Amino acid sequence: MENRYDLEMQFHDQREHDRKNLTKQEFEKKYPNKRLYQISTNTSHYIAKLLSKHIKKESKFLDYCCGTGETAREAAIFSKNIYGIDISPKSVQSAYENVKQIHHDIDENNFKPMNAESTSFEDGFFDVIMCNGVLHHLDTALAFKELSRILKKDGIIICHESLGYNPFIQLYRKLTPNIRTAWETDHILKAKDFNRAKRYFGRRNFKYFNLISLITIPFLRTPFFNFLKKITHFIDSIILKIPIINLMAWQVVFTLRK
DSSP states (O other): OHHHHHHHHHHHHHHHHHHHHSOHHHHHHHSGGGGGGGGGHHHHHHHHHHHHHHOOTTOOEEEETOTTOHHHHHHTTTOSOEEEEESOHHHHHHHHHHHHTTOTTOOGGGEEEOOTTSOOOOTTOEEEEEEESOGGGSOHHHHHHHHHHHEEEEEEEEEEEEBSOOHHHHHHHHHOGGGSOHHHHHTOBOHHHHHHHHTTOSEEEEEEEOSGGGGGGGGTTSTTHHHHHHHHHHHHHHHTTSTTGGGGSSEEEEEEEO
């Protein structure tokens, strides 16, 4: 277990070092999966709506495994009580600097390197918690238990994750091991993880994104990309309401309440 934590920290520290020191072209060449997120603007817009709906001026917000703090920065528009944790010290520092651009007086102690499966926060401390592409880096049995502990009774957790059902997406992950950790590849979320969430959260809501839109990948650098993305997003918004088919989606956004 300790080795897993060390490997995750080393990988994400290195990636953050590369992000700061490589050119955009060099970074995308080393981490080609990052450019694929151009497809998922629909997911980003949906998350932004959830943040604006649930974060109030007095809300305590946690960017859980914050990375470079893009979500924390977005949340800082609505509240000054912004916190971020990550296993990567380099990422936590970047997140603090990112949020400081919005709130110059933000307390640096709000951003700390920390084990997300066993945090130092008090019980029921947060109103809103955001898990943005992080649960597959964790042992979800431990993570959901800890998230439940630090969430207020009337709080909400917003989770954005990849799904582990689509065999073609899974094949891509297996063929590109160097751009992710070994734990990550083998722990993309499936039914067992969502069943674990049931133990702690009685109210759960799921919305699925990006299946047909995956065909736009070859067109990322063409003038047709945005047009094709708009059409395929619309198709996905219809077909991903169908049970079973929705499990083939690349991404899911789900909320958890006690």
